[in-house]
Amino acid sequence: MPDRFLRVALTAALVLLALFVAQPYVTSLLFSADAPRAVTARGDLSQAEASTVALFERAAPSVVYVFARAQQGAMSFDPETGERRQGGGEQTGSGFVWDAAGHIVTNNHVIQGGGDIQVRLSTGEVVPATVAGTDPNYDLAVLKLGRVSAAPPPIAIGTSGDLKVGQFTYAIGNPFGLDHTLTTGVVSALQRRLPTAEGRELSGVIQTDAAINPGNSGGPLLDSAGRLIGVNTAIFSPSGASAGIGFAIPVDVVNRVVPNLIRTGRTPTPGIGIVAASEDAAARLGIDGLVVVRVLPGSPAAAAGLEGVDSATGELGDIIMGVNGRPVRRLADLIAALESAGVGSSVALQVERDGRAITLMVTPADMGQRRR
Template identity: 45%
Template sequence: MVRVPEGNGSGVVWDEQGHIVTNYHVIGNALARKAKIGETVARVNILASEGIQKNFEGRLIGADRFKDLAVLKVEASEDLLRPIKVGQSTSLKVGQQCLAIGNPFGFDHTLTVGVISGLNRDIFSQTGVTIGGGIQTDAAINPGNSGGPLLDSKGGLIGINTAIFTQTGTSAGVGFAIPSYTITKIVPQLIQFGKVVRAGLNLDIAPDAVATQLNVRNGALVLQVPANSLAAKAGIIPITRGFAGNIILGDIIVAVDGKKVKSKAELDRLLDEYSAGDTVLLKLQRGSENLELPIMLEEKS
């Protein structure tokens, strides 16, 4: 476990190359200044086996605001770098024991114990986005725990502690962690590319409020389809206007590979599970018709 004092947060050693995983918002001040890849954005303290803390510069490798994750790199000897073992967040059960490690209020290397209180929670991140699939725990998580590990009883990483629900600013027994399933998808991309390459349809979906005004209460309403895009070539139809200026509804995406889509946010969340180049089967509602249309996902622009 590592500490990132400038961000009042924590992190984990990812590999023997010195990559450190933490939250985006822990180094948010540096990122707000448009820090570049390779730039020093934090001082990182690593606890050596003899109990001595050693200090290193943490250089930015990559960051993703949408999943509130960031990767730093330190130039430390391999004997100091003990990579964390990654556990399986997909097999978690409500009620099983978990442990949180972090730097709450500056008390570094603090361990708290609790249970998994809930699964598939929406995390309202400090980056201003909602992250799906979160782990809820009653293990005490306080300011300074952000970026630190949530562990299973065998010491495997099952999440990165990210947020708390509180009215006082301190732990109320409702903490949230980004699951290891998400971390293992995002971190390798941050290390390789410095960013996350996301898959998308590259068309405009109407905001839910607009869709509701048009009496579309279920599904994602296609607003615009760029010319010559894969979506256009696949035959997806956007909203148009009739000769009298009346609005003619386009396609409504109601499912992706058999998984129901109830809103724009739900479509985004489903597509986040895929990679650019994957082909998905869209179920569309077009007027009174129901259609199925295969389409290849592009890199999200």
């Protein structure tokens, strides 16, 4: 009896061992998917996904790829480093269709110093373009497309005046030459300052964490309605790639500058004709305002009675403390206020003179025109 039980147990153990050894082979034989598998229905896209897809499909045909063959020896401004760079080779960036006449908006630094400029449309068609106008102070340029087989649609225009931190943002461009790339993020901050060419500073800049990389320059920053709210122009990154801090020129500035570039090829530069002390010099003197060093003869400032430093005694003259009630602490504040008012619109300067507060009315003129 014990021998029989032992034989049964041994047989059962051998059978189980055989099944254990054979199991992978049997499973592979019976269940291998050696033919295309059936597709599992996914259902509808989520509302957020559907909205993003629809936004891209509407806006992408208006986004273009800009190529500019830089002239040897030409100098251009790099907003990512704040330095001037030697030209040569091909400069690339993004742009978007502004109107039905075929005007393209991009960054000035994308085409600065460039000779032969070409634009690749969303259809793949490559079209030659000419420069209609540039404004280095705002890092904006307008190109005019040559003959196209089918006119691309203009982009929808929004406003940057009512933006809120936390709103969704969508950037479309050509980072590293990868055309029509969509990245998403939020408005990270507002009223940033960004250096542009010739030592000027652009105020009111939009900061976003939507990934912006080399090649995105000149491309559109959109809101959740697919409207243009800014022009992507620079990134802050130690490595040169996206670090989640990108900057865009607000569309309200673009909508003011671009029509002038189309109409005359340039933008009026509102100014009053003063030479101001640097912010550091004012700080060393303990002054929280803009020190007027010199007033240019025949300028609006001279007509308004502004006074600079006395050249004989070195005594301080006027200190501009505000414009139309807005505080002025450095030249960029004055420039922003004058640009907001525009050429020919009188502004009230709050001035400190000999310890007394006075108000002077001055009418900005086109200082760029005066230099021509």
